[in-house]
Amino acid sequence: MDGHAIGLSSAVSAMEESFxxxxxxxxxxxxxxxxTGRAVRNVELELRGQALVADVLLRQAETTGEATRxxxxLEYRAAEHQLIMLQARVHRLLSRVAANMGDYADQLDHALRGLQLLPAHASPRIRIMHLMALAEALFRTRSTESAVRRYQEAEQVALAAGDTLFCSYVVNDMAYCLYAAGQxxxxxxxxxxxxxxxxxxxxxxLPAxxxxxxxxxxxxxxxxxxxxTAKRLVACNQSDTDYPEGPAEAALxxxxxxxxxxxxxxxxxALDRARELSAGPELARVQANVLREQAELHATSGDFPAAFAAYKAYHEASEQLSSREREAQARIRHAAFETAEARRDAENFREQSLRDALTGLRNRRHVxxxxxxxxxxxTAAQPLAVAxxxxxxxxxxNDTWSHEIGDQVLIAIAGLLGPAVPAEGxxxxxxTARLGGEEFLVVIAGLAEADVxxxxxxxxxxxxxxPWQLLTGDLPVTVSIGVAGGWHPARSTDVLGDADRNLYAAKRSGRNRLCGQLTRTTVRSTTD
Structure with missing residues (x-):
C-alpha cells in the first residue's frame, strides 16, 4: 500500500471510530x-470507502434506501474477500437499517452477527460501538436486563481504555434504556x-x-x-448535525x-418556542410531541375544548407520521429487494462466467x-492431485463425423469425469473443468496416491x-491422462506443467494411458 493509501486508511479508521x-x-x-482503493487495487480500502458513504447516507432518513443498496x-463483497472487520461493520450498519424499518428482530440478528464477527484485535471504540448496537437491539426487543448487561460491558471496555467520551455515550444510552423501561x-x-x-x-x-x-x-x-437541567440544556449550543431536533427537544x-x-x-x-423550532417536515415527530404536550397543558388549565382540539391534532399528526414511516420502510425494503435481485443476477453471471458453455464444467478462469x-x-504427505x-x-x-458429433463426444466425456472426484467432505x-478444446482437468484433494x-x-x-457406436460408429474414443501432485508452496503453473509433461508421455507411449504420480519423482504408465 502506498503512502497516500495508508494515510487515507488511517483517516477512514478515525471516522469509523466516531459516533x-x-x-x-x-x-x-x-x-x-x-x-484510490480501486486505482491501487486495494479492495479493502475501496470497500471501506463505500461503507463510510453508507454510514453518511444512513444519517438522513430520505437516503436510507440508497444506504441499504x-x-x-458490501455484505456480499466483504464476505467474498474475507474482510472480517468490514463484515462486522456492515452488519452493525445493517442493524440500523433494520431499526429504521421497525424490524427489531432483524436489527438484533445483524447486531449480534456483527459482534460475533468482530476480531479480537478490534479497537476499544469499535468494540464499544458493537456492544451498544447489540444493547439497543435487545432493548428494542424488550430484553431490558440483557441490554443493560451489554451496556455495562461496553462501559467497562471504555473505562479500561480511559475513554471518558465513549463511556459517557454508553452510560447515557443505558440510562435512557432504563428510563424508557419504567426504571x-x-x-x-x-x-x-x-x-x-x-x-x-x-x-x-452533551445536550442529549x-x-x-x-x-x-x-x-x-x-x-x-x-x-x-432544562435551563442548562436550552443554554447549550446545539448545532449538532446528527441531532437537528436538539433545540426543539430542549424547549419541549x-x-x-x-x-x-x-x-x-x-x-x-417554552412550548411555543418548541413549536417554532420544530417547523419543517424533518422534525415531524417533535411537532407531534408538541401537540401532545399542548393538549395536556390545556387540560391542566381547564380549557378542555382546546385540549380536545390539540389532542385531535396530535392524533392526526401521529397517524401521518406513522404513514410516512411506513412509506419510508417500504422504500427501504424495496431497495433491499432490488439489491438482492441484482446480487442474484450478478452471482448467476459470475457463475456462468466460470463455467464452460458447452459442457457445463468449470472453465480455465475457475481453475x-x-x-x-x-x-x-x-501437504507433501497428502498432495493435491491434478490430472x-x-x-x-x-x-x-471431427473430420470423420462433424464438429457437432465432436461436441457431443466432449459433453459425454464431461459427464464421465465426475465420479473421479470424491464427494465433498x-x-x-x-x-472437474474444461481447459479448452479437447482437454479437461480433474482435481482431487485429500486422497492417498493409490486411491487417486x-x-x-x-x-x-x-x-x-x-458405447460410442451411437455417435462415432466404429471409430473408438479414448483419453490419455497425465497426473501430477503439488503442495504448498508449489505454484499452480508448475503443477499443471508437470501434469502436461506426463500427458505427453502417455501420448508418446501409445495413448489411452495414464502416466505420472504424485511424488513428482518418476513417470508411471498404465494401460488395460
Missing part, C-alpha cells in the same frame, strides 16, 4: 478512499455516575445527555432539578418541566482462481468402454 461525523467531510473522504452489496430510579443512578465521571475529567455533558437527565428527573418528580423538555412545576405561563412560552488456494492446504485428460485423435472424430473434494490413480484409471476405462 459523530462531519457528514460533508466524511463524504469527501469516502469518495477519495473508494477511488450499498450495504447489501427511572436506576436510570437516575446511572446519570449521577455519568455526571461524576465527566466532572472528574473537567468535561461538560442533559435531555436524558431532565426526563429522568421529571419521571422521579424532581421538578426543580428538572427545571435547572423545558415546557414539560414548567408544566410539572405548575408554572403554566412559562410552560406555554486459475481456485487451484492456488487448494495448493496452500495440500489433465486429453481426447485421443479428436481431430479425426472434511479435507477431501475437488472439481485408481480413480483416474477407472475414468480412463469408463471412456474406453462407453
Amino acid at each position: 459523530v461525523l462531519d457528514q460533508q467531510a466524511a463524504a469527501v473522504l469516502a469518495a477519495e478512499a473508494e477511488e 450499498i450495504l447489501r452489496t 427511572a430510579q436506576r436510570a437516575e443512578s446511572a446519570m449521577i455516575r455519568l455526571l461524576a465521571l465527566l466532572e472528574s475529567e473537567g468535561s461538560q455533558p 445527555m442533559l435531555d436524558t437527565l431532565a426526563r429522568i428527573q421529571l419521571a422521579q418528580r424532581h421538578t426543580e432539578d428538572a427545571i435547572q 423538555t423545558m415546557a414539560a418541566a414548567y408544566h410539572q412545576a405548575g408554572a403554566l405561563t412559562d410552560a406555554q412560552t 486459475d482462481a481456485q487451484l492456488p488456494a487448494l495448493l496452500t492446504t495440500a 489433465i485428460v486429453d481426447v485421443d485423435h479428436f481431430k479425426r472424430i 472434511v479435507g477431501v473434494g475437488g472439481f 490413480l485408481d480413480r483416474l484409471e477407472k475414468l480412463r476405462l469408463a471412456v474406453e468402454c462407453y
Whole structure:
C-alpha cells in the first residue's frame, strides 16, 4: 500500500471510530478512499470507502434506501474477500437499517452477527460501538436486563481504555434504556455516575445527555432539578448535525418541566418556542410531541375544548407520521429487494462466467482462481492431485463425423469425469473443468496416491468402454491422462506443467494411458 493509501486508511479508521461525523467531510473522504482503493487495487480500502458513504447516507432518513443498496452489496463483497472487520461493520450498519424499518428482530440478528464477527484485535471504540448496537437491539426487543448487561460491558471496555467520551455515550444510552423501561430510579443512578465521571475529567455533558437527565428527573418528580437541567440544556449550543431536533427537544423538555412545576405561563412560552423550532417536515415527530404536550397543558388549565382540539391534532399528526414511516420502510425494503435481485443476477453471471458453455464444467478462469488456494492446504504427505485428460485423435472424430458429433463426444466425456472426484467432505473434494478444446482437468484433494490413480484409471476405462457406436460408429474414443501432485508452496503453473509433461508421455507411449504420480519423482504408465 502506498503512502497516500495508508494515510487515507488511517483517516477512514478515525471516522469509523466516531459516533459523530462531519457528514460533508466524511463524504469527501469516502469518495477519495473508494477511488484510490480501486486505482491501487486495494479492495479493502475501496470497500471501506463505500461503507463510510453508507454510514453518511444512513444519517438522513430520505437516503436510507440508497444506504441499504450499498450495504447489501458490501455484505456480499466483504464476505467474498474475507474482510472480517468490514463484515462486522456492515452488519452493525445493517442493524440500523433494520431499526429504521421497525424490524427489531432483524436489527438484533445483524447486531449480534456483527459482534460475533468482530476480531479480537478490534479497537476499544469499535468494540464499544458493537456492544451498544447489540444493547439497543435487545432493548428494542424488550430484553431490558440483557441490554443493560451489554451496556455495562461496553462501559467497562471504555473505562479500561480511559475513554471518558465513549463511556459517557454508553452510560447515557443505558440510562435512557432504563428510563424508557419504567426504571427511572436506576436510570437516575446511572446519570449521577455519568455526571461524576465527566466532572472528574473537567468535561461538560452533551445536550442529549442533559435531555436524558431532565426526563429522568421529571419521571422521579424532581421538578426543580428538572427545571435547572432544562435551563442548562436550552443554554447549550446545539448545532449538532446528527441531532437537528436538539433545540426543539430542549424547549419541549423545558415546557414539560414548567408544566410539572405548575408554572403554566412559562410552560406555554417554552412550548411555543418548541413549536417554532420544530417547523419543517424533518422534525415531524417533535411537532407531534408538541401537540401532545399542548393538549395536556390545556387540560391542566381547564380549557378542555382546546385540549380536545390539540389532542385531535396530535392524533392526526401521529397517524401521518406513522404513514410516512411506513412509506419510508417500504422504500427501504424495496431497495433491499432490488439489491438482492441484482446480487442474484450478478452471482448467476459470475457463475456462468466460470463455467464452460458447452459442457457445463468449470472453465480455465475457475481453475486459475481456485487451484492456488487448494495448493496452500495440500501437504507433501497428502498432495493435491491434478490430472489433465486429453481426447485421443479428436481431430479425426471431427473430420470423420462433424464438429457437432465432436461436441457431443466432449459433453459425454464431461459427464464421465465426475465420479473421479470424491464427494465433498472434511479435507477431501475437488472439481472437474474444461481447459479448452479437447482437454479437461480433474482435481482431487485429500486422497492417498493409490486411491487417486485408481480413480483416474477407472475414468480412463469408463471412456474406453462407453458405447460410442451411437455417435462415432466404429471409430473408438479414448483419453490419455497425465497426473501430477503439488503442495504448498508449489505454484499452480508448475503443477499443471508437470501434469502436461506426463500427458505427453502417455501420448508418446501409445495413448489411452495414464502416466505420472504424485511424488513428482518418476513417470508411471498404465494401460488395460
